[in-house]
Amino acid sequence: MSEKLNALITSLPKEQARPLTEISKTRPQMESISSRNLLKYLPWVNVSGGYYRVNRRQVLEIRPGLVSFDTSHPAPEIYGPSLSQMPSLSKIKDDELLNRIAAVAEREEFAKNAPIVNGGTVPTHLHIIYSGKVSFFEPGVYDFANATGTMGPAQYFGGFGLYSDKDSPADATAPSYTYNAVARTNVVILKIEFAKIKDIIRDFMRATEDLHTYLYTRVEISEVFNKTNRKGEKIVDLFSGLHDNEPSIPSTFVAYDATPREYELHSGQTILKIHTKVADLYNSPYNQTEEQVRLTVEELREAQEHEMINNKSFGLLHNADFRQRIQTETGPPTPDDMDELLSKRRKTQYIFAHSKAIAAFTRECTKRGIYPNTVELDGKQTIAWRGVPILTCNKIPVVDGLTSIIAVRTGEENQGVVGLFQMGIPDEIESSMSVRFMGIDEKAIISYLITNYFSVAVLVPDALGILENVEVGIH
DSSP states (O other): OHHHHHHHHSOOHHHHHHHGGGGOOOOOOOTOOOOOOHHSSSSSEEEETTTTOOOOOOBHHHHHHOOOEEESSSSOEEEEGGGGGGGGGTTTTOOOHHHHHHHHHHHHEEEEOOOOOOOTSOOOOOEEEEEOOOEEEEEEETSSSEEEEEOOOOOOOGGGGGOSSSSSSSSSTTOOOOSSEHHHHHSEEEEEEHHHHHHHHHHHOOOTTGGGGGGHHHHHHHHHHHOOOOOOOOOEEEEEEEOOOOOOOOOOOOOOSSSOOOEOOEEEEEEEEEEEHHHHHSSSSSSSHHHHHHHHHHHHHHHHHHHHHHHHTTOOSSSSSSSGGOOOSSSOHHHHHHHHHHSSSSSEEEEEOOOHHHHHHHHHHHHTOOOOEEEEEEEEEEEEEEEEEEEEEEESSOOOTTEEEEEBSSSSSTOOOEEEEOOOTTTTTTEEEEEEEEEEOOOOEEEEEEEEEEEEEEESGGGGEEEEEOSSSOO
């Protein structure tokens, strides 16, 4: 049969000719390389000594933080030590006492649009949001309910009622709610009664201590408020007015934070191994060692951007100020939500979002007949909102159809967000990236230590804002 086929072929078959030819080939390709816009557009500061200290003015205001939850149990539980993030409980430094307070929390569920608290009533509980969103409304000048914001999981309200001027379980002079709180979605609230908190503290107290050791009073809060500017920093005394009567000009100084935050450079490392036979013989047309290093460096850069977004110590998603975290009003990111995000800071320069969030935003714009403008960035037209470019960042997670949108002001001169690295490290191949030869072992395997040093710092709280719980599904 084969003889008959050969008789029909009158030229050299390609199967026989191909082994005699050279073949064109590409260098190794890598699908997971992304645009890495955060690394590209963030200003970078060269750090010496591995640390970057952010000096600020002294802040007297009690800054709030997020509460954490213990998810190892079937029912939601509050992680006790995180209660110290609440201004009303920030004096308490004992984890055992905080755990006792967390243990008496009661779960309560509210359906969508159900009232949670009503204006004019005296608060009796701390309200900690476990899931869902809560919106707040205050009466307007012309009897119109003004929406004053929305809170989401790990945020809380009603704590001002715990500020007591009397050493008693209930303070009859406590102020009442000035707003109505309404469930924007189905909501789960963990409530802690003020009376139980004070009883637990009394059981825990030493003989020489009273409630004021553990709880702020309204007098203390008022004194702090009178000594701070609108950002909670200690005021600078000055005179402003006419000098007709030769007034006394006060003396003053600008107080600094005595314990400034220091950012340590984070390291990403791996050991790359290549057999000497591969490195010696299989190097044409592409050098195997160079290609292995190139692809490993790309992977380290991808991991770097992921850490700068998600790392719990310094990542942007975990280092936004409590008041710079805002919630979407309806779920998807609307133009109103983006305006609210931009209004939280001066001179927002970039917005970073997952591509699914950008698609959800443009859908909402289309529904309203709005078309986002574009700006030129590096010679290309980029979608923007109010002149601020919106850049893709696939390291921002999308979990259960929810994601976040990050807005930043950048640069040291703008008191913004900056990337940190250190130039001039040994065997450096890129900025703050080194490849160090580690030797050849008894199996003829060459080892290279590849290291990347980096971090990211937020110089002042309003340099970074996050729009949280952004729904990316199609509605």
